Amino acid sequence: MKKLINNVADVVKESIEGLGLAFPELLKVSLQPRYVYRADAPVKGKVAIISGGGSGHEPMHAGFVGYGMLDAACPGEVFTSPTPDQMYEAAKMVHSDKGVLFIVKNYSGDVMNFEMAADMLKSEGIDVENVIIDDDVAVENSLYTQGRRGVGTTVLAEKICGAAAEKGYELKDLVELCRKVNSYGRSMGLALTPCTVPAAGKSTFELAEEEIELGIGIHGEPGRERIKIKSANELTELLAYPIIRDLPFEKGDRVLAFVNSMGGTPDIELFIVYRALHKILEKEGIIIERKLIGRYITSLEMQGVSITLLKLDDELVKLWDAPVRTPALRWGM
């Protein structure tokens, strides 16, 4: 294992310390328990939005703390859920009198730890709502499993709900909006290489030189199937069509197209995938109104890509375009 780390045990701590040193005007860092929060928190008269999950998916979530997005992010160990004391303390630090929205990816550990934190806060009279993101179409038999995993749509939900919170949406309206984003978003990803969790020291799975894993989650867990590598155009089709057919996205639908690097895939390849996706959507009569291309929800250094399509309406477009100022997403201000 070759990584730019000091001690395996300090990876998460030193990384969020570095984030805090780099963006003091945007955020502050608590080390005990671990959370990253807006420098100007608590923001009066605004619902606080908190997310979190295992580390290793950077910039999600700590890189999305700031104006127009998250009030706080709670990073667990690499690929391990954060514990409820983190969300509890973060919520106490950032909430004003308008309540707290937890945006939670659908992994059993995350769901339970956020629920426990919500119970603890509710017992103190703080209004908290959990919304679960489960947009991964690669999980086919969701009736017999934990259900679909939360992946790319999480980033879009955090941006859109963050903007709505700035505009003064009440907690119950934010819950409804977040559920709408989740119900309109679908994702799927693939891996060209596995990744290495620092504490494990070896790859999470093995792939032969010619193989790729189709339908991966974001923790290096196995996907739908293992296939021989194909051209970028063919691989993009293998991701795009399951997504399109699932919602389904139909002729005339307006979408946000999100092409995301799993960490190790460079922009030069991402734009080849975007080009292929653009052509597919054009052929299907689906209108790309907004796009996001880059490294936003990752699996450490994994090479691979995920595609997310989010069906848009006027409300979602307006909220997507609203100003945002975080380490990883910034426009309009």
Next chain:
Amino acid sequence: MSMEKLITKQHVIDFLMEAQRIIAENKDYLTQLDSAIGDADHGINIDRGFSKIIAQLDGLKEKSIGEILKSCAMILISTVGGASGPLYGTAFLSAANETAGKEVLSVEDLLNVLKSALNGIKARGKATLGEKTMVDAIEPALQAFEKELLDGNRNLTRILEIVVKAAENGAKNTIPLRATKGRASYLGNRSIGHQDPGATSSYLLFKAMYNVAVREG
């Protein structure tokens, strides 16, 4: 007054120490079970939790049974992580609520405390019997407990002997099951043929209870 034995605070403390010992002894075994169908950390995580409880036990000895169990819950919740942290944490929290205000527990009280713990786990994990989880060890164990009481058995050691056997069988019976909850569920049929690590650690906790009862007669 019958000769029936009551459970005191000292028994609870002894149980926590025995639980830590038995979990530490089986740490590698639990982790090995977890590497087959999970993320290979169950033994490590739960051992970290119980070791932390023991490290803080001196500060808890003056508290009531309910307060001790609540502190254990908080320690497990904040140190174990993953899914087993909130599940065992909730179990201890539910147990703490059930014992609130009590200085000693009768055998019926113990059954009620354990039932609360089970209900807490089922509510938190949204799991039912047969999904290859902790519930598969705990529920049959408590059914056996209840049956013994209905049959008029008031001997705690003998009750727990039967309870442990039922929990052990429950854990073993998870082997042919297909997981439908937790990370193992993504493996689908590939989860069949492996014993569930959570059910196994739950069985070990019943074993710790039994060991304390045997030792203290």
